[in-house]
Amino acid sequence: MTRITLITALLLTLGVAHAADMPAKEATKQQNKMVECNKAAADKKGDERKAFMSECLKKKPQTQQDKMKSCNADAGNKALKGDERKKFMSECLKK
Numbered sequence: 568m569t570r571i572t573l574i575t576a577l578l579l580t581l582g583v584a585h586a587a588d589m590p591a592k593e594a595t596k597q598q599n600k601m602v603e604c605n606k607a608a609a610d611k612k613g614d615e616r617k618a619f620m621s622e623c624l625k626k627k628p629q630t631q632q633d634k635m636k637s638c639n640a641d642a643g644n645k646a647l648k649g650d651e652r653k654k655f656m657s658e659c660l661k662k
Contacts, residue, residue: 600624634660 594602604623608616629637638659647655 597624631660634662 608619611619638656642652642655
């Protein structure tokens with residue numbers, strides 16, 4: 568009986584040691600998206616939070632071209648020119 572216990576303990580120790588050597592998995596795109604949506608929903612509660620999270624997780628990422636169009640339209644609406652426009656566009660495209 569003690570021999571079986573000793574063998575089982577040895578195998579468990581080897582298994583734990585092997586698991587510790589394995590590299591950590593990278594987060595998936597969906598997991599990263601969940602983290603970002605969760606941060607954005609920090610101030611929401613209850614049904615409002617559920618609705619926000621649902622919409623946030625359904626959204627497709629905006630392409631750079633779409634982002635450029637949107638920022639350009641916003642800059643035009645604000646009648647920005649020169650350095651002010653450059654600064655606005657830079658900040659807008661980083662979002």
